[in-house]
Amino acid sequence: MKLRVDLPHSPYDIVIEKGSLSKVGTWTRSLWQPQKIAIITDNHVGGLYAEKVKLSLEDAGFDVVVFDFLEGEASKNLKTVNKAYEFLVKNNMTRSDGIIALGGGVVGDLAGFVASTYMRGIHFLQIPTSLTAQVDSSIGGKTGVNTPFAKNMVGTFTQPDGVLIDPETLTTLGKRELIEGMGEVIKYGLIDDVELWDELTSMEGSPQSILDHAESIIYRSCNVKRKVVVEDELDNGVRLYLNFGHTIGHAVEATAGYGKVMHGEAVAIGMVQISRIAEKKGLMPQGITQDIIAMCAKFGLPIDYHPWSVEVLYDALTHDKKARGKLIKTVIVPELGSAAINQIPLEEMKEYLEK
Structure with a gap:
């Protein structure tokens, strides 16, 4: 292929x-x-x-x-x-x-x-x-x-x-290393590819099922990434959609100490957290957070991290590349298979970090 x-x-x-x-x-x-x-x-x-x-x-x-x-x-x-x-x-x-x-x-x-x-x-x-x-x-x-x-x-x-x-x-990957990659795969289904989401839904979630579906989920994920990169090579517009879960996820990675929480694990945690608050604010459909939690859990991805410190995570977020002055661009999923930019005051990110 x-x-x-x-x-x-x-x-x-x-x-x-x-x-x-x-x-x-x-x-x-x-x-x-x-x-x-x-x-x-x-x-x-x-x-x-x-x-x-x-x-x-x-x-x-x-x-x-x-x-x-x-x-x-x-x-x-x-x-x-x-x-x-x-x-x-x-x-x-x-x-x-x-x-x-x-x-x-x-x-x-x-x-x-x-x-x-x-x-x-x-x-x-x-x-x-x-x-x-x-x-x-x-x-x-x-x-x-x-x-x-x-x-x-x-x-x-x-x-x-x-x-x-x-x-x-x-x-030849360890079990944890294989599973963490599913954080990004799940993200692609959520932001762009309903058929990929449906394929993930049909899978039983074991490491072997990931290997059995590897060519298909790699191809579908790469195709989403390819389309977005061609449209926005330098990350100024729609390429930001690829950051769903990453704003909070990167803060988790940085504050936990690099390597303690793997990237795909942090993305899963970030997707769940931002969706939970966005759903409460009426920015994402009711029930989608629970769907994301269920999908992450099925493949063995974490959905939370301890200790969770709003102030420490917020401080890490102020260094995020998506921050522009006193504003930050976050990504939400207004419906399954699509994404949108939600630009908010940086200070408001504290609300998205609340448990």
Whole structure:
């Protein structure tokens, strides 16, 4: 299966194919001239797949080096970025060379940021290996790293030259890592794709059911992301719809300590919390919060987080990229399968944090 992200200046394809990891070299050769490639990965994914990808690339005529870092959200920072820069310099990487991101969302965000800033930008490819990365973060060109102040505070918009998704990599994820990706999948059904929501409703919710439906839910999720990115590449309009659950979710991630609550888990918590208050205010249909809670619970996603501090979360929200002066843009679901922007005074966000 293939989807075209048809952007005017940097179009590329998303390829979704079981077993495609063994064909990385052929795929890369169809996109790039012979050159030096740095695979950026983490120690966990690297141990599973880096050698396989490296050999495939070398068989296709590429000169390949591998940089890995300690897995987890806590490594997604400028310290790791500097280590990557040092590695690229020591391996004489030039502007004619490229980077391949091999891993989950943390790897993709960090590797993309490194590629977009090293020597003012070299090209890169995304090979996402987690469900969260496959359905969301590998597509659309958002790169970034965390700071002590906020998640993804430092970053760029830089599109990859291609995205290769092998659903078989999901079989090596831990149970929690697989389940957390469903936070983003559920979001896509809520904001755009009723048929995806119906498919999720029909599933029994076990990790095996996720694997059994992987190609379908990845394709549908990627298609929603593709449509929105093509319409709003730089996140000024409808792309904000993709942030449903994220405003509060990012605050939960940041205040819990990066890595304590996984991204998809935080999105689930954020979707439930903002929907609960928006429903009370008459901005979302009656009963939708309970539907979201039931769907998250079925797949094993959390719907709450302790300790919950309105003041601490609000302070984190003031650093959110969606805040504009004294206003913040939140996302609501006025009906299943659609989304809307709800711009409110930043101070009013405290009401959306109340339990």
